[in-house]
Each structure stands twice: as structure tokens, then as C-alpha cells.
Amino acid sequence: MAKATFKVPVLSQYPEVPAITPGSMAHSTPFQAKPEFQAALGFPGELVENWQERAIEKMGELLTRYRSLRVYLDACVKCGACTDKCHYFLGTQDPKNMPVGRQDLMRKVYRRYFTVAGRLFPKLVGAEDLTKEVLDEWYSYYHQCSQCRRCSVFCPYGIDTAEISMAAREIMDSIGVGQKYCNEIIGKVYTVGNNLGLPGPALVNTLEGLEEDVFDDTGVHVRYPIDQVGAEVLFVTPSADFFAEPHVDGLIGYGKVMHESGLSWTFSTMASEAANFGLFIGSYENMRRVALRIREAAIQLKVKRIIFGECGHAWRVGYGFLNSLAGPWDFLDPRYPVPQHICEFTWDLIQQGRLTLDKSQNDDKVLTFHDSCNVARASRMGDEAGGQFEIPRAIIRATCNHFYDMDEETIRDRTFCCGGGGGLLTDDLMELRVKGAKPRMEALNNVIQEKGVTHMAAICAICKTQFSKVLPFYGMEMDQIISLHQLVSNAIVLTPREDDDDGDEGAQSRAENADEPD
Amino acid sequence: MPFLTVLYAYLFYGAALVFVSGLTYKIVQYTLTPAPLKIPTTPAPTTRGGVVLRMTREVVLFESLFRGNKWTWMFGWLFHFGLFLVTLRHLRYFLNPVPAFIEFIQPFGVYAGFAMIVGLVGLWSRRFLVDRVRYISSRSDHLMLGLLLLLGVSGLVIHFLFHTDIVAVKTFIIGLYHFDFNPLPGDPVLLLHLALLAGLMIIFPYSKLLHAPGLFFSPTRNQVDNPRERRHLAAWASRLERS
Ligand code: HEM
Numbered sequence: 239m240a241k242a243t244f245k246v247p248v249l250s251q252y253p254e255v256p257a258i259t260p261g262s263m264a265h266s267t268p269f270q271a272k273p274e275f276q277a278a279l280g281f282p283g284e285l286v287e288n289w290q291e292r293a294i295e296k297m298g299e300l301l302t303r304y305r306s307l308r309v310y311l312d313a314c315v316k317c318g319a320c321t322d323k324c325h326y327f328l329g330t331q332d333p334k335n336m337p338v339g340r341q342d343l344m345r346k347v348y349r350r351y352f353t354v355a356g357r358l359f360p361k362l363v364g365a366e367d368l369t370k371e372v373l374d375e376w377y378s379y380y381h382q383c384s385q386c387r388r389c390s391v392f393c394p395y396g397i398d399t400a401e402i403s404m405a406a407r408e409i410m411d412s413i414g415v416g417q418k419y420c421n422e423i424i425g426k427v428y429t430v431g432n433n434l435g436l437p438g439p440a441l442v443n444t445l446e447g448l449e450e451d452v453f454d455d456t457g458v459h460v461r462y463p464i465d466q467v468g469a470e471v472l473f474v475t476p477s478a479d480f481f482a483e484p485h486v487d488g489l490i491g492y493g494k495v496m497h498e499s500g501l502s503w504t505f506s507t508m509a510s511e512a513a514n515f516g517l518f519i520g521s522y523e524n525m526r527r528v529a530l531r532i533r534e535a536a537i538q539l540k541v542k543r544i545i546f547g548e549c550g551h552a553w554r555v556g557y558g559f560l561n562s563l564a565g566p567w568d569f570l571d572p573r574y575p576v577p578q579h580i581c582e583f584t585w586d587l588i589q590q591g592r593l594t595l596d597k598s599q600n601d602d603k604v605l606t607f608h609d610s611c612n613v614a615r616a617s618r619m620g621d622e623a624g625g626q627f628e629i630p631r632a633i634i635r636a637t638c639n640h641f642y643d644m645d646e647e648t649i650r651d652r653t654f655c656c657g658g659g660g661g662l663l664t665d666d667l668m669e670l671r672v673k674g675a676k677p678r679m680e681a682l683n684n685v686i687q688e689k690g691v692t693h694m695a696a697i698c699a700i701c702k703t704q705f706s707k708v709l710p711f712y713g714m715e716m717d718q719i720i721s722l723h724q725l726v727s728n729a730i731v732l733t734p735r736e737d738d739d740d741g742d743e744g745a746q747s748r749a750e751n752a753d754e755p756d
Numbered sequence: 757m758p759f760l761t762v763l764y765a766y767l768f769y770g771a772a773l774v775f776v777s778g779l780t781y782k783i784v785q786y787t788l789t790p791a792p793l794k795i796p797t798t799p800a801p802t803t804r805g806g807v808v809l810r811m812t813r814e815v816v817l818f819e820s821l822f823r824g825n826k827w828t829w830m831f832g833w834l835f836h837f838g839l840f841l842v843t844l845r846h847l848r849y850f851l852n853p854v855p856a857f858i859e860f861i862q863p864f865g866v867y868a869g870f871a872m873i874v875g876l877v878g879l880w881s882r883r884f885l886v887d888r889v890r891y892i893s894s895r896s897d898h899l900m901l902g903l904l905l906l907l908g909v910s911g912l913v914i915h916f917l918f919h920t921d922i923v924a925v926k927t928f929i930i931g932l933y934h935f936d937f938n939p940l941p942g943d944p945v946l947l948l949h950l951a952l953l954a955g956l957m958i959i960f961p962y963s964k965l966l967h968a969p970g971l972f973f974s975p976t977r978n979q980v981d982n983p984r985e986r987r988h989l990a991a992w993a994s995r996l997e998r999s
């Protein structure tokens with residue numbers, strides 16, 4: 239068990255909706271960004287003098303920019319359907335973590351300054367001035383939303399609290415109140431190229447090391463190229479994939495899949511990050527600036543296709559926004575969607591019979607699958623609605639013999655967030671992260687008890703990092719979370735190329751039962 | 757001309773003006789505000805036709821609410837469906853001659869009045885009994901339910917207890933179309949019923965009743981899921997590309 243300075247929730251077999259405990263998470267606030275990091279993103283360094291005026295002005299601007307914000311602030315009827323849907327409410331009991339409670343923090347200000355009823359009868363309709371207390375409350379509770387959109391599934395008008403959290407963060411940034419974690423990371427992307435601040439030479443080294451490891455392991459020369467001009471495919475993946483466990487095992491898997499596909503491919507130092515934290519802070523401009531690096535890399539490297547690695551919010555930006563932010567992509571091969579998800583790519587190869595898979599390689603594991611919010615509720619894979627649920631599961635079934643889903647109410651579009659999404663994956667929010675993971679941990683614990691599940695696969699860098707950190711708080715092991723492409727990596731039977739070492743026995747025996755690719 | 761007739765005539769003109777202009781303003785505002793990014797809650801339809809179907813299910817069946825909370829769905833649907841039938845039944849006061857369909861549903865309209873009231877009572881009790889819903893309810897939420905409940909109850913009281921001269925009511929309303937003031941019966945319950953209606957029309961564009969038009973403008977529900985196939989760009993966002 240990891241040590242905690244707060245009370246770790248007790249898991250129960252049947253999830254129950256807790257009674258509300260007002261103010262129970264009022265103390266939770268992330269560190270604020272230092273002035274120099276704010277400036278890099280085009281925000282004032284610290285709370286500006288006339289912040290109240292400026293905040294209202296910014297809110298007015300956003301109301302004309304985003305229909306979602308305008309309609310959602312007007313439409314809520316306080317029906318309560320969303321009140322028990324947020325993992326942060328279920329884990330903390332704080333009513334301001336109920337989606338509508340969170341929205342109301344902004345709605346009361348909206349009503350006061352932008353509606354007739356709120357100007358005339360503030361008490362009657364719950365309208366309030368934007369005071370320092372309200373601002374502090376915003377900072378606290380808009381950083382207790384992982385923008386997972388679970389609430390929007392159940393709201394009769396599809397009100398998406400994520401839209402409101404993003405707007406709140408953008409307003410706060412515009413008056414000089416930014417969150418350290420997100421804003422520093424975006425700064426690193428601008429200066430170094432990725433969230434982790436891994437410079438180009440380090441990446442090249444890491445990938446060379448990986449090639450050697452994979453060769454030692456399999457006897458097959460699997461290449462992990464970077465900055466190769468003229469490659470067919472640009473591969474964009476979250477930077478965590480380059481070295482951290484369990485991410486890197488997934489990256490090894492991507493390389494093996496690409497190897498079997500026979501396509502030339504490359505990573506890029508310019509686009510060495512699929513993640514786009516511009517989304518989390520609701521800043522179209524910053525999100526666009528990050529996304530344009532992918533366009534630049536694609537042009538420089540003269541590629542024909544783009545494939546994204548495993549990352550939830552990156553896939554939301556990639557699938558849903560890349561065309562808006564950095565398109566049009568008319569210079570790429572029109573036969574393939576831009577971008578493609580690695581799961582779409584792998585599944586295509588499997589369906590064409592071009593991957594030889596030995597499921598027994600994963601027989602030491604009993605699996606379940608965690609649907610990441612941004613993939614589940616904000617994107618798609620394949621041609622059919624819901625492909626984002628079916629394709630990863632199909633890949634697991636093709637690579638493993640033992641797979642069980644968690645309770646239906648906690649998967650697919652009703653999936654529970656890992657607790658660390660939306661720019662909250664930082665140690666200063668540990669209590670929130672652990673408590674927010676409770677609903678997912680409960681469902682996982684149930685399949686561990688009932689089905690003997692040993693591992694949970696995921697396709698999101700944030701989910702993987704978050705679970706490695708919080709599983710121990712709930713008495714589980716950090717390595718029970720794995721990359722989906724690690725399963726592919728284990729099961730795939732590699733086809734040797736001419737330059738592989740003939741003397742290696744492992745390669746020989748594997749090569750013998752490998753089919754020729756067509 | 758009796759004072760009350762004139763008062764109510766102007767009350768209705770005023771309320772209708774507020775209702776129509778306020779609602780038009782909001783709808784124009786929603787229409788003009790862009791949705792710069794594709795944000796449908798997925799899985800979402802990949803075609804326009806699919807979106808029409810999804811929206812129809814939301815409007816007619818309250819599909820998302822059904823997944824969200826069965827009790828609220830049941831009471832909410834009873835209330836809205838009741839309201840819908842009652843409104844249809846009421847068209848007989850506004851249309852001359854009365855269409856056959858409206859004639860046909862007259863008897864159901866009365867049951868619908870009861871359904872509406874059961875729904876409202878159910879919804880209102882949730883605001884007291886469920887701690888989460890109690891927490892989010894403001895005074896206006898209670899008042900709104902009170903207003904609709906009183907509107908329904910007063911209607912039923914007219915129907916069952918204190919009848920009014922329906923023909924005179926209709927003559928009054930039809931007359932309003934061409935500024936021709938005909939006497940309105942002075943029954944207090946009828947006057948209450950009508951005053952409540954005027955109140956409802958006035959608050960409609962300034963309150964959460966905007967959920968009715970709002971639903972149709974909700975990007976998470978009305979967008980087609982096709983961002984890779986078609987480039988979606990708001991005017992303000994395309995200006996960034998030129999700079
Ligand atoms: C397109 C038409 C409409 C749709 C789809 C719709 C849908 C809904 C839904 C799903 C709810 C939440 C569940 C509930 O509390 O019942 C709701 C609440 C409500 N609706 Fe509507 N509605 C529509 C039109 C109207 C109209 C015309 C009125 C009033 C004259 C109205 C009055 C209300 C009220 C007062 C509530 C809140 C009930 C409460 O306080 O619990 N709705 N509506």
C-alpha cells in the first residue's frame with residue numbers, strides 16, 4: 239500500500255452514491271504557474287490589476303466564440319441527472335464536484351453579468367458577483383474536472399462540463415492565474431518539442447537502444463527510425479512512450495507492427511509529442527500552435543500518412559480537431575484517414591491476415607480493458623460509430639486468450655475516467671487523483687475477484703501513468719496496467735529480414751512458424 | 757368594455773411580445789455563435805440523417821435522461837408529454853374551425869392534465885427528497901414548478917369544478933388577432949389560469965426554459981461525427997490562419 243496523507247476510499251462491491259459533504263475538497267488546489275511560463279503562452283504573468291473587469295470581458299468574448307458555452311450556461315434545468323455521474327464526486331462527496339455544481343460556479347457569474355434575470359433578481363436565480371472568493375473557488379474546482387465528458391452522456395441536453403472547465407481555465411489564464419503543470423508542459427513543447435522535454439539527440443539515442451534490446455530479445459532487426467525524410471508514415475506518439483514503463487512496451491509493439499507491415503515509417507523530433515495540453519487549458523490558439531508542429535513535420539519529412547500512438551486526449555485532438563487546427567491535409571495520400579490510430583492500423587493488418595499472432599505468449603495474463611474517456615466519448619476509430627470500443631477489444635481478443643470486460647456500466651461510453659486526465663496528472667493533486675480513481679478501481683477490483691483478472695490494458699499515456707501511481711494506494715500492483723500494444727508486441731511473430739543474424743536461435747525458431755507476409 | 761377584458765388583452769399582447777422577441781433574440785444569438793470544433797459526444801451518428809434521428813430520440817423520448825436517471829425520466833416525461841397533449845387540446849381556443857385531429861384528442865387532453873400534474877409533483881418532490889438535487893435547486897427552480905403546477909391545477913379546476921363560458925373565452929382570444937376586444941368571463945380561476953400563462957410566456961426567454969430551443973443547438977448532440985472527412989472551421993478561427 240502506498241502511503242497517503244489523506245483517507246483512501248474503501249472499495250465496495252456495489253457502487254453506491256454517497257451523501258453530499260459540502261466543502262470536502264475545497265482545499266484542493268494545484269500549484270500556480272510562474273510568470274515566465276505564463277508569458278511563453280501569451281498570458282499575463284500574475285493576477286492583473288483590473289482582473290474582475292478583464293475576466294468578465296474575456297467571458298463575454300468566449301460567449302461569442304463558443305456556442306457550447308452559451309447554450310450550456312442557459313439550458314441547464316437542474317434536473318440532477320448528472321449529479322451522480324462524476325468520478326470526482328463519487329470519490330470525494332463534494333457537491334461542487336457534481337457536474338452541475340461545477341457548472342454553477344460559472345453559471346452564477348454568467349447570470350449576474352450576462353442575463354436580465356440575474357441583473358434584476360440575483361438572489362432569486364442564484365446569480366453572484368465575481369469576487370476573489372469566487373475566483374479561488376474556480377481555480378480549485380475547475381482543476382478538479384478531468385474534462386472526461388461522462389456527464390455529457392447523461393445530460394438530456396448533452397451539457398458538457400468539460401467545455402465549461404476549459405472556458406474557466408482560459409478566463410483564468412487571461413487574467414494571469416494559470417496552472418503550473420499544464421502551462422509549463424506547453425512551454426516545453428514550444429522550446430524542446432515534447433511534454434517531457436526530451437531533446438532530439440536523447441530521442442535518437444533512446445531509439446537506438448530500443449532497436450538493440452528488441453534485437454537481443456527476438457533476433458530480428460526491428461527498426462525505430464526518426465527524422466527519416468521520405469518515409470511513408472509519420473508516427474506521432476506521446477513522449478512518455480519513448481522511455482517510461484509501461485508505455486515503452488507499447489512503443490516496442492508499434493515498431494513490430496510497422497515492421498510487419500513493410501511500410502517505411504518515422505518518428506519526428508519536431509513532432510515528438512502527440513499530447514496537446516492546449517486542449518486542457520481551453521486555448522484554441524495554443525492548441526493550434528502545438529498541432530501545427532505535426533503539420534510542419536509532415537511537410538519536412540515528405541510523408542504520405544500520419545499515424546497516432548496510444549494517447550486519449552491526443553487522439554481527441556488528432557481525430558476531432560487536427561483537420562480544423564492544422565488542415566487541410568490535401569498533400570497526404572487521400573486513401574487514408576488523417577490521422578489514423580495505431581489500433582485502426584493494427585486491426586486492418588490483422589483482418590488482412592498480415593500479422594502472425596501467437597496468443598499463448600500472453601497466457602500468463604488475464605486481461606480487462608479500460609476505455610479512456612477521450613477515445614470513448616470524444617472520438618472514433620474505423621468507419622462505424624463505436625469502433626473506438628470494438629477495435630481495441632478485437633485486438634485484445636486476437637492477441638490474448640483470456641479477456642473479460644468490467645461491469646457494463648463502467649465501460650464504453652459510460653467508462654469512468656482514470657482520475658488523472660484533463661491536466662490533473664500532477665503530484666500536487668494526488669489526493670484528488672486517488673479519490674477520483676475510486677469508481678474505476680471498484681470495477682477493476684470486482685473483475686479481479688470474480689474473473690481472476692491480472693492486468694488492465696489501456697490506450698492512453700495519462701491513464702497508464704495515473705494507474706501506475708494510484709493502483710498501489712488501493713492495494714494493487716503498479717505493473718498491473720499495461721499498454722495495449724504490449725500485448726501485440728508479445729504475441730506478434732516477427733518475420734526476419736536478410737540482415738538479421740542467422741545464428742540466433744530465438745530468431746530461427748520464431749521464423750520457422752512465421753508465415754510469409756503477402 | 758369591462759376593465760378586466762382590456763387588462764387581459766394588453767397583458768397578452770405584452771406577454772406575446774416579450775415571448776416572441778425574447779425567444780427570437782436567443783435563437784438568433786445561438787445561430788450566430790459558431791461551434792469552432794467538432795465535439796459530438798461519441799458514439800455519434802456519422803450522417804446528417806443519423807443526427808436527425810438522434811435528436812428526435814432526445815426530444816421525443818429523452819433518451820439521455822433515460823440512461824441517466826429513471827425516476828427523473830419517468831416524471832419528466834409524464835410532465836412534458838402531458839403538457840404537449842394539453843397544449844394540443846388547447847388549440848381549440850385558437851383555431852377556427854377546430855381541426856378534426858384536435859377534436860379527436862379532446863378527451864385525452866384531460867387525462868394528460870393529470871399526467872402533467874403527477875409528473876410535476878414527482879419532479880418537485882425530488883427537489884426535497886434527494887440531497888444532491890436539493891443542493892442544486894435555487895428559488896427560481898421551485899417557483900417555476902409551482903407556476904406550472906398551479907397552471908395545471910387551475911385548468912383542471914375549471915374543467916371539473918368551476919366551469920367557465922368556453923365559447924366566450926374563445927371569442928375573446930380570436931378577437932385579439934384583430935384588435936377586437938370581446939368580453940372575457942370574469943371567473944377568478946380562469947383569470948388566475950390566464951395570468952399564470954402570461955407569466956410563463958414572459959419568463960420563458962429569460963430562464964432555464966431555454967432548454968427547449970437550447971437542445972437543438974447543443975453541439976454535443978447536433979453535430980455529425982465526420983471531422984476527418986470534412987474540415988470544420990469557424991470564421992474567427994480561419995482568421996488565425998491568415999495572420
Ligand atoms: C423541445 C421541447 C422540450 C424538451 C425536449 C424538453 C426536455 C426537458 C427535459 C429532458 C427536462 C429534464 C427532466 C425533467 O425535469 O423533466 C426538462 C425539464 C423541464 N422542462 Fe422541458 N422540454 C421541452 C419543452 C418545455 C416547455 C415548452 C416547458 C414549459 C413550458 C418546459 C418546462 C420544463 C421545466 C419547468 C423543467 C424542469 C423540471 C424540474 O424542475 O424538475 N419544457 N425538459
Ligand code: HEM
Nearest residue numbers: 842845846849865866869907908911912914915922925953
Ligand atoms: C391562452 C392560453 C390558455 C387558455 C385560454 C386556457 C384556458 C383553459 C380553459 C378554458 C380550460 C378549461 C377547459 C374545460 O373546461 O374543458 C383549461 C384547462 C386546462 N388548462 Fe388551460 N389555458 C391556456 C393555457 C394553458 C397552459 C399553457 C397550460 C399548461 C401549462 C394549461 C393547462 C391546463 C390544464 C392542465 C387544463 C385542464 C385539462 C383540460 O381541460 O385540458 N392551460 N384551460
Ligand code: SF4
Nearest residue numbers: 324383384386387389
Ligand atoms: S467532465 Fe468528467 S470530471 Fe468534469 S464534471 Fe463531467 S464527469 Fe466530472
Ligand code: SF4
Nearest residue numbers: 314315317318320393
Ligand atoms: S443533467 Fe444537464 S440539465 Fe440536468 S442538472 Fe446536469 S447539467 Fe443540468
